[in-house]
Amino acid sequence: MIAARAAASLLRHRARTALAVLGVAVAAAMLLDMIMLADGMRASFRAMLDVRGFQLRLSPRGTLPFDTEATIGGAGEIARLLRANPDIETVAPVLGAALHVRVPGTADVSVVGLGVEPAVQGDYALVRGREAARPDELVANALLLRRTRARLGDTLTVAVGYDPQLRTARGTRRLVVVGEGRFFYLAADQPAAALPIATLQAMGGPERADRVSLFMVRARPGADVERVRAWIAERVPRVTVLSTATAMAAVDQRLSYFRQLAVILGAVSLVVGFLLVTTLVTVSVNERVGEIAVLRAIGVARSRVVRQIVLEGLVLSVAGAVVGLGLGLVTARYLNGILKAFPGLPASIDFFLFQPRDAAAALGLLVVTGLVAGAFPAWRAASLPIARTLRQEAVA
Amino acid sequence: MTVAARADRPPGTSRAPAVVLRDVHRDYPLAGEAVHAVRGVSLEVAEGDYVAVVGPSGCGKSTLLNLVGAIDRPTAGTVTIAGRDVSTLGDREATRFRLLTIGFVFQRFYLMPALSALENVELPMAEAGVGRDERRARARELLTYVGLQARERHRPAQLSGGEQQRVAIARALANRPRLLLADEPTGELDARTSAEVIALLRRVHEDGATVLVVTHDDELARAARRIVRMRDGRLEA
Amino acid sequence: MLHLALALTLLAAAQPPPERTIAVDERLAADLGLRVGDRVVLRARPEDAEGDTVRIAAVTRRGADPSEIARDDYRVRLHLGQLQALIGYGDRVDRFAVATTGDSGTAAVLRRVNDAAFGFRAYRSRDVAVETSRTFAVVSRFHRAIGVITIVASAIFLLCIMLLKVEERRRDVAALRLLGVSRASVVRSVVLEAAAVALAGSALGVGIGWVASAIVNAHYQGVYRTPLVFSLVTPGVVTLAVALSVTLGVAAGLLAALRLVRTPPLALLGR
Numbered sequence: 001m002i003a004a005r006a007a008a009s010l011l012r013h014r015a016r017t018a019l020a021v022l023g024v025a026v027a028a029a030m031l032l033d034m035i036m037l038a039d040g041m042r043a044s045f046r047a048m049l050d051v052r053g054f055q056l057r058l059s060p061r062g063t064l065p066f067d068t069e070a071t072i073g074g075a076g077e078i079a080r081l082l083r084a085n086p087d088i089e090t091v092a093p094v095l096g097a098a099l100h101v102r103v104p105g106t107a108d109v110s111v112v113g114l115g116v117e118p119a120v121q122g123d124y125a126l127v128r129g130r131e132a133a134r135p136d137e138l139v140a141n142a143l144l145l146r147r148t149r150a151r152l153g154d155t156l157t158v159a160v161g162y163d164p165q166l167r168t169a170r171g172t173r174r175l176v177v178v179g180e181g182r183f184f185y186l187a188a189d190q191p192a193a194a195l196p197i198a199t200l201q202a203m204g205g206p207e208r209a210d211r212v213s214l215f216m217v218r219a220r221p222g223a224d225v226e227r228v229r230a231w232i233a234e235r236v237p238r239v240t241v242l243s244t245a246t247a248m249a250a251v252d253q254r255l256s257y258f259r260q261l262a263v264i265l266g267a268v269s270l271v272v273g274f275l276l277v278t279t280l281v282t283v284s285v286n287e288r289v290g291e292i293a294v295l296r297a298i299g300v301a302r303s304r305v306v307r308q309i310v311l312e313g314l315v316l317s318v319a320g321a322v323v324g325l326g327l328g329l330v331t332a333r334y335l336n337g338i339l340k341a342f343p344g345l346p347a348s349i350d351f352f353l354f355q356p357r358d359a360a361a362a363l364g365l366l367v368v369t370g371l372v373a374g375a376f377p378a379w380r381a382a383s384l385p386i387a388r389t390l391r392q393e394a395v396a
Numbered sequence: 397m398t399v400a401a402r403a404d405r406p407p408g409t410s411r412a413p414a415v416v417l418r419d420v421h422r423d424y425p426l427a428g429e430a431v432h433a434v435r436g437v438s439l440e441v442a443e444g445d446y447v448a449v450v451g452p453s454g455c456g457k458s459t460l461l462n463l464v465g466a467i468d469r470p471t472a473g474t475v476t477i478a479g480r481d482v483s484t485l486g487d488r489e490a491t492r493f494r495l496l497t498i499g500f501v502f503q504r505f506y507l508m509p510a511l512s513a514l515e516n517v518e519l520p521m522a523e524a525g526v527g528r529d530e531r532r533a534r535a536r537e538l539l540t541y542v543g544l545q546a547r548e549r550h551r552p553a554q555l556s557g558g559e560q561q562r563v564a565i566a567r568a569l570a571n572r573p574r575l576l577l578a579d580e581p582t583g584e585l586d587a588r589t590s591a592e593v594i595a596l597l598r599r600v601h602e603d604g605a606t607v608l609v610v611t612h613d614d615e616l617a618r619a620a621r622r623i624v625r626m627r628d629g630r631l632e633a
Numbered sequence: 634m635l636h637l638a639l640a641l642t643l644l645a646a647a648q649p650p651p652e653r654t655i656a657v658d659e660r661l662a663a664d665l666g667l668r669v670g671d672r673v674v675l676r677a678r679p680e681d682a683e684g685d686t687v688r689i690a691a692v693t694r695r696g697a698d699p700s701e702i703a704r705d706d707y708r709v710r711l712h713l714g715q716l717q718a719l720i721g722y723g724d725r726v727d728r729f730a731v732a733t734t735g736d737s738g739t740a741a742v743l744r745r746v747n748d749a750a751f752g753f754r755a756y757r758s759r760d761v762a763v764e765t766s767r768t769f770a771v772v773s774r775f776h777r778a779i780g781v782i783t784i785v786a787s788a789i790f791l792l793c794i795m796l797l798k799v800e801e802r803r804r805d806v807a808a809l810r811l812l813g814v815s816r817a818s819v820v821r822s823v824v825l826e827a828a829a830v831a832l833a834g835s836a837l838g839v840g841i842g843w844v845a846s847a848i849v850n851a852h853y854q855g856v857y858r859t860p861l862v863f864s865l866v867t868p869g870v871v872t873l874a875v876a877l878s879v880t881l882g883v884a885a886g887l888l889a890a891l892r893l894v895r896t897p898p899l900a901l902l903g904r
Binding site for chain 2: 004005008009011012290291294295296297298299300301302304386387388390391393
């Protein structure tokens with residue numbers, strides 16, 4: 001009967017209720033989006049870091065992976081040292097370099113070149129074809145294939161730089177495209193190629209000999225990753241060892257703006273939702289003080305009155321939340337589309353990532369808000385002086 | 397059908413009073429000054445009696461009714477209803493007491509606008525924890541009793557004033573109260589519907605209910621077994 | 634752009650000439666406690682044994698460049714030849730900046746350079762600027778989208794509040810109508826009240842916005858250590874906000890008032 005009365009009272013002013021539900025829905029949509037934004041970036045960044053299970057990354061001291069053009073020297077020796085540690089399962093060296101692919105008749109295509117050891121690489125997933133097993137082979141991404149109009153089995157002329165005085169390309173090689181890969185860490189608008197690291201080092205000449213940009217390290221299952229990290233930091237002082245956690249912290253710091261924005265806008269959404277519900281329920285209680293006084297006079301318990309009014313607030317916020325969650329998913333897609341255009345953003349990173357717990361969090365927050373919003377008017381209604389209210393109603 | 401409950405008593409004993417007021421005062425502040433709405437009223441209403449309190453408006457009769465109905469508490473004196481001192485009840489007990497022991501009828505009916513006639517009558521029984529089937533059956537019985545069996549699905553707005561007041565009387569009888577209180581029950585009605593309501597109250601009384609009305613409707617007062625006059629917060633001898 | 638990992642070591646003792654000079658940015662100077670006249674050793678790679686000992690000749694302040702906002706690295710300026718020698722870059726540079734004699738001159742230079750170029754290209758500074766500010770174009774599109782959503786939300790909110798506010802006046806309106814006041818006057822007074830409420834609300838809102846903007850600026854200027862202004866309350870923004878809220882307020886008031894005066898006064902009183 002409480003539910004019936006709450007429903008009846010909400011349905012009495014349909015336009016008003018609909019508007020409030022709509023308002024709560026927009027607030028809920030915004031809230032969901034902001035929870036997705038606060039959480040999504042981190043989740044998708046973590047997923048990207050964890051995609052191949054490498055927990056540690058070694059970059060030149062004081063830098064983040066591929067943040068600068070600095071490289072680590074004496075790479076072979078470091079790799080040997082790392083591989084000798086029984087707690088380390090896999091060591092994947094990576095050398096990055098800007099490459100230029102000659103396309104007859106048009107300008108060269110600028111390519112992100114990654115030198116890898118194909119057997120242990122963690123930078124891309126093969127979509128078709130095979131790994132670049134031989135020194136004169138490469139794996140390209142779809143964009144590079146499209147730009148060069150190359151197919152698997154074709155040979156590309158690849159250079160590592162230019163010599164303007166001799167008007168020739170430096171470090172030129174003819175490499176066969178043997179596979180197509182999807183690169184985890186690169187932007188969608190970035191042509192990319194992976195080739196054996198020895199080939200890329202050789203193409204770079206003495207500047208690149210025995211140098212890498214990054215080591216990715218996977219610890220053996222069951223090994224204490226933090227201990228491995230500390231061991232590497234101690235044994236190889238020339239590098240910065242980043243664990244997934246420290247990498248996440250660095251990302252957090254750089255993208256703190258979006259999280260703060262999310263927190264502020266999320267809070268504003270909640271406040272707006274709260275104000276809407278509490279205003280509506282207060283007005284609806286004010287209109288019904290006589291009715292409530294009569295209910296109390298004929299023996300309806302205070303707690304029942306409170307429950308009915310709180311229920312009204314709850315119904316408003318839950319109805320708004322349900323509509324809002326759908327709306328939120330649509331706007332999140334739209335907003336994510338805008339932010340995906342960030343230059344250089346890895347294609348696998350999403351700012352707005354839907355996770356069921358986000359919806360649960362938004363719903364939970366709104367339910368709490370609805371309860372709190374209904375609490376004040378409910379308390380007022382419950383503490384109405386019955387006799388005086390009845391007298392005033394009779395006069396009015 | 398029982399419309400109202402009576403105290404169990406050994407056969408042959410005299411009827412215990414349903415209402416006992418002993419030197420009851422009620423003051424309340426209004427615009428900074430104390431208004432003495434009820435000043436030293438003593439009154440007994442016997443079980444099964446039908447008493448009308450009459451007097452000019454503002455004489456304190458509604459306040460008196462609220463005191464008897466445990467809606468309001470006296471500033472001084474005691475109010476004993478069905479053997480129970482209600483002047484000291486806490487809110488929870490007073491609410492329960494009103495629900496099970498008192499039936500209220502108001503001048504402006506005060507039915508719940510969102511509920512049908514049947515649901516309005518069911519409301520106090522639902523509150524008292526009566527099962528759905530049982531309360532529905534009794535609500536139908538009561539609507540038949542007040543002659544509105546055909547109107548059970550109607551909302552208050554779809555009923556005339558007289559019909560609304562009859563639904564309100566049915567609602568007041570829902571939990572078989574020991575005492576039926578009516579505050580100007582004909583105040584909003586025309587002569588014809590007033591007569592219907594007066595006849596209904598009389599029948600309720602004849603069927604065993606103890607009834608206390610406050611009114612300045614002479615017709616209604618004449619229907620009572622006893623008339624008590626009130627002026628300036630005091631009963632006139 | 635060239636980013637170098639530079640290892641700096643403070644030198645206590647003076648070194649013999651010839652002494653090269655560098656400029657460091659404020660952030661580095663503050664973090665390491667460097668002052669003009671201090672000597673430091675520059676190395677291109679941490680593992681290099683030798684380095685150049687240089688004297689700090691100047692401390693520079695970073696420009697308010699939004700594209701560098703999230704980079705919390707340090708900047709050191711050195712003479713070109715010294716940097717080339719230090720990092721073994723040979724006779725190479727990343728780019729040249731070229732000043733021309735005017736717009737037609739620019740076009741001619743672009744054409745001539747790009748015809749003759751091998752391994753490099755000439756761009757207009759304007760186009761480069763567009764490219765480097767892409768990040769900010771994205772952020773500002775994002776902000777605009779959030780702004781639109783906020784406007785929709787506040788419009789609904791305002792509409793709702795106004796509707797309730799007018800509904801609260803049911804009885805007054807009924808009494809006025811029963812006294813013989815015309816519908817037009819009732820509507821006018823309700824709309825006027827709505828406008829006043831909206832105006833007062835937007836004045837308060839502008840105040841809150843101004844304070845919030847000051848807090849945002851202070852906070853992010855501290856976080857990113859930059860003189861950049863992040864949030865700006867301009868007359869245009871204030872005008873938009875006030876106009877929007879007054880328009881919405883009046884519209885909502887009108888809507889609600891029309892609903893009220895169409896209902897017969899006695900029905901408003903609930904009889």
